[in-house]
Amino acid sequence: MPAITRPRGTNDLLPAESGLREWVLATHARVAGAHGYELIDTPVFEATEMYERGTGAGTDVVEKEMFSFTDRGGRALTLRPEGTPGVLRAVLSAHLDQARRPVRVQFAGPMFRYARPQAGRYHEFWQLDIEAIGERSPALDAEVIEVAWRFYEALGVTGLSLQVNTLGDLEDRLRYRAALVEYYTPLQDQLCEDCRRRLGVNPLRLLDCKRDAGLVAAAPHIGPSLSPESQSFFAEVTTLLVAAEIPFQLNPRLVRGLDYYAHTTFELWHESLQGAQNALGGGGRYDGLAEVLGFPPTPGSGYALGVERTLAVCREQGLGPAPRREQVVVLPVAGTDIPAAAAVARQLRAAGITAILDASDRRLDRRLAAGARHGARAAVLVGADEAAAGTATWKDLDSGRQETATVADVAGALRLLLTGQ
């Protein structure tokens, strides 16, 4: 009978890796928390319609990448491909924005997209997300970008490139769209097949095309299409970034793949991520999204960062939590010493020490070696002598020093050794 296999495009988080991810998640929660972003959690599946209307029916995500299903009651549901619409729905339906503006929330969780898996691209992947909802201000956009920047700074990641652009408001975008159509229409027969199709559907996407790079280079920029208000809004954002000493590149070709972005958009690129998967994350302002979802018009700004890609960069740069060897292995000398050794382990745990009881019937020297190899900082031996005297023998596996004392004294000595207090 063939063994069950892991579904395509998914990953198991094994113990060897879980510490690194925990560290990344905790660092993000701390940095975002320091900026006032509070934890929120929303369902992993939502109404399919929310993404069709919010994310946009014409986007690749909605068109061909969603894990959609109907439940037994006939409801059309989708495993969330992105977090923003769900969070906005949760915040607005709970009227959080009535009590306080902006509402600052953060979360981490799995997302699902059915795209062909590749390194850094999976069917199930995790995102770190913050959203600032209820206020339309360039300062908030700059803040969102800064949180992402400070997060990677806190991890110690280097080699980041921050790409920033503005898409203006809805009217600006319509003007820009018209300008692009005007530019591209006479060149239609020079375009690649995809771009010719997209010209009618979503002309902004043509700016993404790598095949038609030559034509893209000469395409009109959005600048002239922006209203004076949009221009000054964006100027304010960049001024604040400069003041915060966050280096960025203005990238007029930066077009995000989701429909709802307006005004500020940004992506974080990393040089070491291979090929097309070079974006660690991105985000921007989504002032029109609430209305599309059927809520009162409410501005918002936020980002999503890829956890797996962040982990890849951390691995490559040798970043991670400070190695901690805070466990102790408790070794009964003989099988008959197991109850006494278990009691000692129990007392150590009560004193706050991580104690692993090795009750296997291997030879003592093998067990001692195995304990050291697997990261124990100290070993505690309990044999007939110790059991009779109510003591234990503890050994510092780095220095080799060892002594026998009462279990309470051993616990104290180990705590000092492990935590320095």
Add this chain to the structure above:
RNA sequence: GUGGCCAUAGCUCAGCUGGUUAGAGUGCCUGACUGUGGAUCAGGAGGUCGAGGGUUCGAUCCCCUCUGGCCACCCCA
């Protein structure tokens, strides 16, 4: 969704134009060593050669299908 490369012990890999019993290093287990580790020596376990089918006297090797990974598109996290 399109095209290409790949899949052999827990891990990293070798395996000749298709030939008998599929190897190495490392890890794991045991002994040398009745209560003291990272070394050494000796031994042992561990493989449906990703799965299924085909060609052949004979397939890890050739062909087909499937599954999974990777790469390039596409797109993004």
